[in-house]
Amino acid sequence: MAISKRKKAQYRRITVYVLSVIALLAMVLVVDWGRLQSAMFQWDIVVEQFPDILTSAAKNTIIFTILGFAGGLSFGLLFALMRLSTIRPYRWFAATYIEIFRGIPLLVTLLILGFGIPIATGWRWPNPYLQGAVPLALVASAYMAETIRAGIEAVPKGQMEAARSLGMSYSRAMITIIIPQALRIIVPPLTNEFVLLIKDTSLISVLGVTAGTRDLARFGRDGVNHTANATPLIVAGLVYLAMTVPLTQLVAWMERREKAASR
Amino acid sequence: MNSDVVVSITDLNKSFGDNHVLRGIDLQVQRGEVVCIIGPSGSGKSTLLRCVNMLETPTAGTVVVLGRELTDIDCDLDEARAHIGMVFQQFNLFPHMTALENVCVAQRKVLKRSEDEAATIAHGLLARVGLVEKDNAYPAQLSGGQQQRVAIARALAMNPDVMLFDEATSALDPELIGEVLQVMQSLAQEGMTMLVVTHEMGFAKGVADRVVFMDGGVIIEQGPPSQVISAPVEERTRAFLSSVLNH
Ligand SMILES: Nc1ncnc2c1ncn2[C@@H]1O[C@H](COP(=O)(O)OP(=O)(O)OP(=O)(O)O)[C@@H](O)[C@H]1O
Ligand SMILES: [Mg+2]
Numbered sequence: 001m002a003i004s005k006r007k008k009a010q011y012r013r014i015t016v017y018v019l020s021v022i023a024l025l026a027m028v029l030v031v032d033w034g035r036l037q038s039a040m041f042q043w044d045i046v047v048e049q050f051p052d053i054l055t056s057a058a059k060n061t062i063i064f065t066i067l068g069f070a071g072g073l074s075f076g077l078l079f080a081l082m083r084l085s086t087i088r089p090y091r092w093f094a095a096t097y098i099e100i101f102r103g104i105p106l107l108v109t110l111l112i113l114g115f116g117i118p119i120a121t122g123w124r125w126p127n128p129y130l131q132g133a134v135p136l137a138l139v140a141s142a143y144m145a146e147t148i149r150a151g152i153e154a155v156p157k158g159q160m161e162a163a164r165s166l167g168m169s170y171s172r173a174m175i176t177i178i179i180p181q182a183l184r185i186i187v188p189p190l191t192n193e194f195v196l197l198i199k200d201t202s203l204i205s206v207l208g209v210t211a212g213t214r215d216l217a218r219f220g221r222d223g224v225n226h227t228a229n230a231t232p233l234i235v236a237g238l239v240y241l242a243m244t245v246p247l248t249q250l251v252a253w254m255e256r257r258e259k260a261a262s263r
Numbered sequence: 264m265n266s267d268v269v270v271s272i273t274d275l276n277k278s279f280g281d282n283h284v285l286r287g288i289d290l291q292v293q294r295g296e297v298v299c300i301i302g303p304s305g306s307g308k309s310t311l312l313r314c315v316n317m318l319e320t321p322t323a324g325t326v327v328v329l330g331r332e333l334t335d336i337d338c339d340l341d342e343a344r345a346h347i348g349m350v351f352q353q354f355n356l357f358p359h360m361t362a363l364e365n366v367c368v369a370q371r372k373v374l375k376r377s378e379d380e381a382a383t384i385a386h387g388l389l390a391r392v393g394l395v396e397k398d399n400a401y402p403a404q405l406s407g408g409q410q411q412r413v414a415i416a417r418a419l420a421m422n423p424d425v426m427l428f429d430e431a432t433s434a435l436d437p438e439l440i441g442e443v444l445q446v447m448q449s450l451a452q453e454g455m456t457m458l459v460v461t462h463e464m465g466f467a468k469g470v471a472d473r474v475v476f477m478d479g480g481v482i483i484e485q486g487p488p489s490q491v492i493s494a495p496v497e498e499r500t501r502a503f504l505s506s507v508l509n510h
Contacts, residue, residue, distance in 0.1 A: 159355060166345065177357055
């Protein structure tokens with residue numbers, strides 16, 4: 001007797017459930033939980049991280065992120081407009097910039113700008129926050145430029161034509177008519193960009209910043225060296241999650257709402 | 264030049280790459296005149312209209328509106344466009360603004376009118392196109408016919424010397440066409456200079472002072488509607504009219 005398609009699908013699902021439960025049980029039995037906890041989640045070390053991990057490390061991560069985002073957004077908007085310009089050298093410049101900064105790993109850019117330039121020129125970064133945030137902003141602006149450009153291009157052409165036919169200049173039409181409409185399209189991807197930046201700030205720790213400007217990742221690493229235990233890194237990871245998960249959920253919510261509105 | 268000429272087009276040519284769309288158009292529009300442009304799809308009607316306010320840059324020829332030569336490189340196009348109203352097939356209302364804001368925004372940003380003055384004018388114009396109590400509605404909350412009437416009010420708010428209509432009713436459901444045509448007709452009766460691309464032969468017949476038939480980027484025939492629509496001389500005009508009137 002042949003088994004129906006639906007019956008088959010049902011069997012397959014049951015098999016997957018059973019296998020998952022077995023795998024989970026095996027993990028629970030095989031792993032030495034006591035050892036794992038003493039190496040990675042010792043309660044007294046967890047408690048030790050506070051309040052500094054919030055008042056100093058998380059604060060610094062947020063400062064780096066906001067500086068990087070604000071700089072990235074301003075330059076990103078500038079490069080997006082240059083990419084859309086009718087003036088060719090502007091387009092070339094922006095396109096080259098975007099290619100370069102998207103093509104080099106952030107870590108390398110951080111090292112070049114954070115260490116390389118000061119060593120080569122004798123010039124010193126006036127502020128340790130800027131030393132990390134400027135390279136971050138330069139890279140972020142390359143990504144944001146493409147997001148913003150896509151948003152502007154998604155606004156129907158008739159909007160610019162209507163604005164121009166009313167006597168508005170190109171820049172006036174951009175500011176009053178096009179960009180407000182583009183914003184609705186680009187807020188979700190820009191929020192994602194913000195989440196990426198939060199995580200990318202962890203790379204700034206390679207610059208060996210001062211104790212007062214340590215970010216979360218650096219704080220966790222120093223904690224590991226200090227306690228010979230991985231707990232500080234786990235706590236740092238949890239603090240990252242506390243920042244990123246609400247934002248990714250916000251993006252998901254915005255996208256659902258947008259989908260519902262466009263139906 | 265006669266000061267009563269509002270639009271004067273001389274030997275206008277426009278190509279898109281190899282596509283030679285306008286092939287030497289000469290057209291003059293007098294103050295208060297309503298000129299309807301008819302012709303088959305792809306004949307260059309929209310392109311001609313869009314050259315009048317330089318949304319398209321002509322390849323050759325001159326466009327003069329109220330003594331201003333728009334095709335002159337030194338011409339301030341923003342300033343010139345503020346006096347040329349345009350109504351689009353797809354309305355092109357600003358979706359993030361209410362009806363009132365749509366009518367106010369260029370008054371404020373281009374003509375620098377005060378907020379109160381702009382709002383008063385906008386409110387009056389919306390009433391004039393038959394939209395009362397719709398000031399705070401967003402375009403998405405309006406029917407196509409209502410949106411197009413807001414678009415007309417938006418153009419009128421600039422006190423244009425001439426209005427360009429590019430198939431203003433083509434995107435509308437049949438039952439909404441009448442309300443827009445009525446607004447256009449009353450504008451014509453009030454003496455507005457109008458250049459109207461349309462497929463509405465009834466409107467052209469009833470409202471136009473002059474009908475221009477275009478095909479293949481040239482003007483084939485023009486004259487009063489009683490002549491061009493009711494008794495066309497050219498074979499191509501007859502063929503076009505019989506194809507529109509018979510469906
Ligand atoms: N921006 C453009 N780029 C390239 N070709 C274009 C552009 N705009 C119009 N054309 C071409 O020019 C020709 C005339 O187009 P136009 O829109 O002026 O015709 P139309 O008479 O308005 O037709 P319809 O009645 O369909 O609106 C067409 O062949 C069209 O493909
Ligand atoms: Mg057309």
